[in-house]
Amino acid sequence: AASGPSRPAATARLVMPLGSSAPGQPEVALANTARGAVAIAPDGTSVVFVAGRSPSTLLHVRRMDGAESRPIPGTMGADAPFFSPDGTKIAFFADGKLKRVALSGGAPVPLCAAPRPQGGCWDSTDTIYFIPDWQRGLAKIPAGGGEVEMVVDPDMANGELALIAPEILPGGRYALMAVWTGAGAGYDDVLISAIELRRGGTRRPLIHGGCNPKYLPSGHLVYTRAGALMAVAFDPERLEIFGQPMTVEDKVLGNALGGSSHFAAGDDGTLVVASGPVWEPKCQLLIAGRAGATAEPPALMKEERAFVAPAFGPVGRLLCVQVQGATDHLWLYDLDREGSPGTRLTFNADNSSPVFSPDGKRVAFRSTMAGKPEIYWMSVEGGGMGAGPPELLFSSDRGPTPCCFAEGGKTIVFTQQGAARAGGVGAAAIGGGLEIWCAPVDGSSEARLLVQTPGSAWGACVSPDNKVIAFVSDESGRAEVYVQPYPGPGPRRVVSTEGGSAPLFAKHGGELYYRTSAGTVASVGGAGGMMPGPTGGAGQVAAGGVSGAGALPAGTEQIVAVRVTMEPFAVSRPRVLFQGNAVPASQAARNYDLLQWGGGEAALQMALQHFVILRSQESAAKVTSLGVTLNWFTELRRRIPVPQAPTLSSLRPGSSHFAVGGMSGSSAAPTRTQGGWGGGTYATQGQHPPQPYPQQGATQAPNAPPPPQRNWSHDSKTIG
Numbered sequence: 142a143a144s145g146p147s148r149p150a151a152t153a154r155l156v157m158p159l160g161s162s163a164p165g166q167p168e169v170a171l172a173n174t175a176r177g178a179v180a181i182a183p184d185g186t187s188v189v190f191v192a193g194r195s196p197s198t199l200l201h202v203r204r205m206d207g208a209e210s211r212p213i214p215g216t217m218g219a220d221a222p223f224f225s226p227d228g229t230k231i232a233f234f235a236d237g238k239l240k241r242v243a244l245s246g247g248a249p250v251p252l253c254a255a256p257r258p259q260g261g262c263w264d265s266t267d268t269i270y271f272i273p274d275w276q277r278g279l280a281k282i283p284a285g286g287g288e289v290e291m292v293v294d295p296d297m298a299n300g301e302l303a304l305i306a307p308e309i310l311p312g313g314r315y316a317l318m319a320v321w322t323g324a325g326a327g328y329d330d331v332l333i334s335a336i337e338l339r340r341g342g343t344r345r346p347l348i349h350g351g352c353n354p355k356y357l358p359s360g361h362l363v364y365t366r367a368g369a370l371m372a373v374a375f376d377p378e379r380l381e382i383f384g385q386p387m388t389v390e391d392k393v394l395g396n397a398l399g400g401s402s403h404f405a406a407g408d409d410g411t412l413v414v415a416s417g418p419v420w421e422p423k424c425q426l427l428i429a430g431r432a433g434a435t436a437e438p439p440a441l442m443k444e445e446r447a448f449v450a451p452a453f454g455p456v457g458r459l460l461c462v463q464v465q466g467a468t469d470h471l472w473l474y475d476l477d478r479e480g481s482p483g484t485r486l487t488f489n490a491d492n493s494s495p496v497f498s499p500d501g502k503r504v505a506f507r508s509t510m511a512g513k514p515e516i517y518w519m520s521v522e523g524g525g526m527g528a529g530p531p532e533l534l535f536s537s538d539r540g541p542t543p544c545c546f547a548e549g550g551k552t553i554v555f556t557q558q559g560a561a562r563a564g565g566v567g568a569a570a571i572g573g574g575l576e577i578w579c580a581p582v583d584g585s586s587e588a589r590l591l592v593q594t595p596g597s598a599w600g601a602c603v604s605p606d607n608k609v610i611a612f613v614s615d616e617s618g619r620a621e622v623y624v625q626p627y628p629g630p631g632p633r634r635v636v637s638t639e640g641g642s643a644p645l646f647a648k649h650g651g652e653l654y655y656r657t658s659a660g661t662v663a664s665v666g667g668a669g670g671m672m673p674g675p676t677g678g679a680g681q682v683a684a685g686g687v688s689g690a691g692a693l694p695a696g697t698e699q700i701v702a703v704r705v706t707m708e709p710f711a712v713s714r715p716r717v718l719f720q721g722n723a724v725p726a727s728q729a730a731r732n733y734d735l736l737q738w739g740g741g742e743a744a745l746q747m748a749l750q751h752f753v754i755l756r757s758q759e760s761a762a763k764v765t766s767l768g769v770t771l772n773w774f775t776e777l778r779r780r781i782p783v784p785q786a787p788t789l790s791s792l793r794p795g796s797s798h799f800a801v802g803g804m805s806g807s808s809a810a811p812t813r814t815q816g817g818w819g820g821g822t823y824a825t826q827g828q829h830p831p832q833p834y835p836q837q838g839a840t841q842a843p844n845a846p847p848p849p850q851r852n853w854s855h856d857s858k859t860i861g
Contacts, residue, residue, distance in 0.1 A: 171765070176400075186205055200219045257727075278293045305319040317356060361375055372389045395420065406773065411772075413769055426451060427440055449462070454521070459474070469493050470485060505517070511533075542557070552581055559576040577590075598613065621638070657698075658698065698725055724757050
């Protein structure tokens with residue numbers, strides 16, 4: 142008998158536990174990471190997710206036909222995984238690098254540097270596209286390894302500050318990306334655009350108000366906004382959307398600070414979603430004392446916000462701290478005024494990385510208030526009340542970030558991106574490897590290079606006597622603390638040997654503090670004498686008192702102290718001053734500081750004994766399962782039909798069609814949205830003449846049945 146047209150496969154909603162249900166097995170919970178925690182193979186056969194708590198996250202893989210997930214060895218600290226086109230490998234970010242690992246086994250392979258990654262994807266030509274750093278452009282690298290090539294830069298002249306979440310469109314000419322302009326109320330108000338894959342390429346705005354865009358073979362563009370998954374019909378060749386977006390899933394787990402929403406869709410029509418709220422991070426400011434390194438630190442103040450980069454002033458009890466949000470701003474707290482709500486210092490654009498001048502009268506910081514990252518400073522006398530507007534202190538096109546003052550406040554020391562260098566390590570090989578520079582605050586001479594390493598160098602601190610500069614470099618393949626004479630020249634010596642970050646000189650007493658992960662340095666209370674470094678080489682930390690790696694819980698942070706002499710070079714055994722749960726350091730923020738309590742001998746003794754640290758409050762949502770929808774495209778096409786090819790007479794060549802995210806439309810057959818982008822920033826006229834509509838699944842008439850979908854068979858509503 143003749144068979145009729147194939148019927149759409151039925152949609153099924155299932156639950157996938159992340160861990161084992163067997164008694165005594167450890168709980169496995171999804172990590173609410175900054176850039177995405179869930180990925181699915183294109184054929185829908187495997188799901189990879191990030192489990193644990195930062196910075197000790199770990200990738201797990203779960204096959205759809207398997208009973209439980211398994212961890213992927215060597216993926217500690219992972220974020221933002223994505224599959225290869227054949228589904229056999231995973232790329233991810235960890236330790237400031239882009240890495241690749243085979244699901245069949247083997248150690249992860251580092252590919253290149255990615256200090257603050259903003260997402261990536263793996264296209265059909267076996268090329269990985271990724272955004273290595275905030276305010277950097279889109280880069281690409283062969284998946285097997287090789288040279289990194291920059292493809293697209295943010296158009297800062299027209300207000301683009303950062304590109305986020307790239308997704309290559311069919312044909313390989315354009316990519317979907319979220320474009321951060323610094324305006325609006327956060328990641329829900331960025332612009333989703335199709336951007337041509339060449340420097341200076343065409344921009345086509347699509348959705349105003351959304352993030353994490355993805356194109357589906359069903360003929361839809363999906364993205365997230367305010368914890369909801371939105372969808373709209375989309376032609377990837379003409380770069381046009383049809384109709385208004387609709388909510389297709391709500392209550393998608395997300396991270397407000399990083400803009401992530403944890404979902405993934407396979408080309409076979411399988412949808413995987415983590416349900417939960419959008420988490421808005423909060424941090425406590427705590428006092429960590431060196432007399433009792435393992436004691437629970439008390440709160441410095443009651444207020445909890447998205448604090449980062451605390452800086453204590455040398456006069457009085459002033460604390461300047463960066464508060465993260467839709468745009469980051471600086472706040473000043475006078476701790477002598479108990480219960481004071483604090484004073485907001487900045488109001489425009491993004492402002493970060495505060496540094497006090499030695500006299501305590503000014504704060505220098507990084508700001509994009511003029512459209513690009515520059516260093517400004519402003520008065521904080523009188524508790525910041527009535528302070529004048531910020532003044533430009535140093536400007537370049539290389540993203541300068543202040544580190545410290547030197548020479549009694551006459552010099553500002555900062556990091557900025559360097560040019561690509563032959564033989565460079567990590568980011569230095571592609572341009573953007575960080576270097577340490579200095580400039581006089583009165584502008585009397587040009588900026589001068591202080592530290593250039595084979596990799597990147599950051600986190601500089603100059604000793605109180607202005608003879609030594611300490612900093613962090615990844616030239617060995619791992620972040621370590623180094624010292625060299627200030628202002629130079631002189632040899633560069635390594636201080637830490639098992640990883641280190643955020644060096645900070647004591648104001649008195651000659652100690653150097655730095656941070657490291659627990660289990661890699663010394664037992665609490667360990668002490669010892671000096672150990673010389675090898676002749677002509679880097680210094681080594683004495684081995685006495687070192688505890689074995691893994692002796693403390695993963696993710697625990699330590700602050701340690703050493704004494705360093707330069708002639709001859711020697712480093713004392715490290716002494717642990719604090720260990721416990723704390724927000725780790727980054728390239729732009731130490732995330733701890735010496736507590737300073739004004740003047741007098743008693744205040745000096747107090748300052749020698751305490752630090753201010755940050756502790757993040759965990760998300761209240763603990764996600765131990767994922768929602769899985771099989772044959773989701775069937776439901777998506779029913780709710781949001783994909784129109785037939787538009788007639789040529791209905792097209793307006795050169796028009797720009799976009800939608801406002803969050804608007805809901807009906808499920809009737811959509812019409813093409815008409816509307817021009819009002820900003821005048823994106824030149825689209827004449828770029829897209831009429832072309833034949835692509836012949837693929839997305840082009841079927843609304844009443845035609847969709848192509849057959851694979852129908853998974855399960856005996857229960859729970860996978861596994």
